[in-house]
Amino acid sequence: MAANAGGGPAGPAKMAFSKALNTSLRTALENDPKVLVMGEDVGKLGGVFRITDGLQKDFGEERVIDTPLAESGIIGTAIGLALRGYRPVTEIQFDGFVFPAYDQIVTQLAKMHARALGTVKLPVVIRIPYGGGIGAVEHHSESPEALFAHVAGLKIVSPANPSDAYWMLQQAIECDDPVIFLEPKARYWDKGEVDTTAIPGPLHRARVIRPGTDLTLAAYGPTVKTALAAAQAAEEEGRSLEVVDLRSISPVDFDTLQGSVEKTGRLVIVHEAPVFFGAGAEVAARITERCFYHLEAPVLRVGGFHAPYPPARLEEEYLPGLDRVLDSVDRALAY
């Protein structure tokens, strides 16, 4: 235990995505007395998804704080705590509940460092379980990343596997800027190897997670798994797809993506959020500009529709599943 600040097993270990986040929070609380965890039900209950399980018991109510049910209050007080020198890691219970805090995030949190000409720092992390696929009621399955990506001053990341969940949360907490940390809730129960002693790569670096030659599939968060499945299926049809896990939405690592697209000549972007004015639109525009002479086909996007997130019985139609991704792959390859 002493040799391993995280309290988890030393070296690589198989861990659920949710446990990786929990371990990461524990490590951060142990390493830095200024780190606080705050949100609704994060204390005794351990959060509705149990991401903060056991933390209040071990670190006390002063550091793992059950807040009143007021999202603007959570972010607004986190700003004040950050001004006092704390590093609050806030939890918004579900994606669709972030909007009462949207004003504080956009008008205050994002802009205060610039407003103060750099004299204050706002190291606030906003953890948001996001995305669909869990059969939930309204407001529990949304993907609001584009609504934050448009705002200068915020950083936005989304891990897709347990190892990234652990390390990217460590890095988000260490970052002196506000970070929107989007957790693909459908992946909470996925297991993977986590090495809490490894040296992680940069937070905002994209990663080629499957090499290929015919087309690049870019995804982040919950759709990375879908993209990998699509690449696997395409391989069986003799097509070689390269999969890039963007990992970061603000900023996007266009250099890594450009390297991939210059090689493959085709790009399909997959996200759960509505395609219209989504992150994929920005990626498409910039990659088109950067890779114009390498592109064999227009950049295509697969994602949610311009409709409210549907009732759970329809969500498989709304979400970009394997077939819709492969359909776009076929369209791109047909040019």
Next chain:
Amino acid sequence: MDSTAARGKPRRSSAKRAAKKTQPGKPPAPGTPRAPEMVQLLTPEGERVEHPDYAVDPTPEELRGLYRDMVLTRRFDAEATALQRQGELGLWPSLLGQEAAQIGSGRALHDDDYVFPTYREHGVAWCRGVDPTKLLGMFRGVNHGGWDPGSNNFHLYTIVIGSQVLHATGYAMGVAKDGGGQAVIAYFGDGASSQGDVSEAFTFAAVYQSPVVFFCQNNQWAISEPTERQTRVPLYQRAAGFGFPGVRVDGNDVLAVLAVTRAAVERARAGEGPMLIEAFTYRMGAHTTSDDPTRYRPSDELEEWQGKDPLLRLGRLLEREKLADADFFAALDEESDRLARKVREAIRTMPDPEHMAMFEHVYADGHALVDEERAGYAAYLDSFADTETGTGTKNEGVR
């Protein structure tokens, strides 16, 4: 057209109406607000009065100091308004009429207390030792806040109504975690009292017993909307519903404001939790230089409040009690003029920001997109470098 007459005379205070409705001997209907009480220690005529709960016993020097603070603040404010009229500032939110509320509360604070202002707390800034010329930058359009909040424990002005009240509460939560012993004060107005953030701040501060003083300057008007458009109860009475004390103080009485704020600050510093102060005052000027209050409020109301002017009443006390002589007033006049000249000089020599300044401090740890756009815009500007002007940074090159 006499639209004022057509609308009927605006009723200024719901509390006043509620007080009128209360009949002796008959219990009020459920939900009827209690008749408001207001702490006053100095009458508009400049006479000292006693209050059972709040007292202050300033030395003559302290009284002269408070008067000087208010006079200089008013002079600074008038100069800023003039500078706006002359085109040197884009906008100015005047504090005219609220000097006692701001100086009284500002002088109740300890150096290590922390202030979260709105955008009108020029008098509080003065008390905190913030260089008044630094307040002008954001209204001239050279920055969004030109001072380091940490150097005077005076946060930047916040324009979105009520947002800073949550920041103050969070800061106070941090103070408590660090062992307490300091107070945080959050300024806001009667209009802001309708914002959800203010109610959320009350809730957080109450449940965590945070060392924060909520200082509401009820200046009767939120741009064109009277306080009765914001509340059915006297604002200070809202505190009871959240579980902490609330007090209405005569906001034009610098001594009462000083006494009540001191009590609230000492309470917070002792770890006894939050308190709400409603400073009952009046915005004698416009909301900002862009506003025209003649469209919505009657002139007799202003006249009535001019009789309660915060400077006038303390001046009367100083004169009647012979606590200040003609030399004092003459020297203060001179000091006011010097301050005004300094402000005028500072605004005229205030440099515009550098072209690339907008890319600075967007992030503390950097951001690839900002780097890319900064480089792109610099290259664009540099593309004019070989034109006649040769500056490479001015739009002259475009012609």
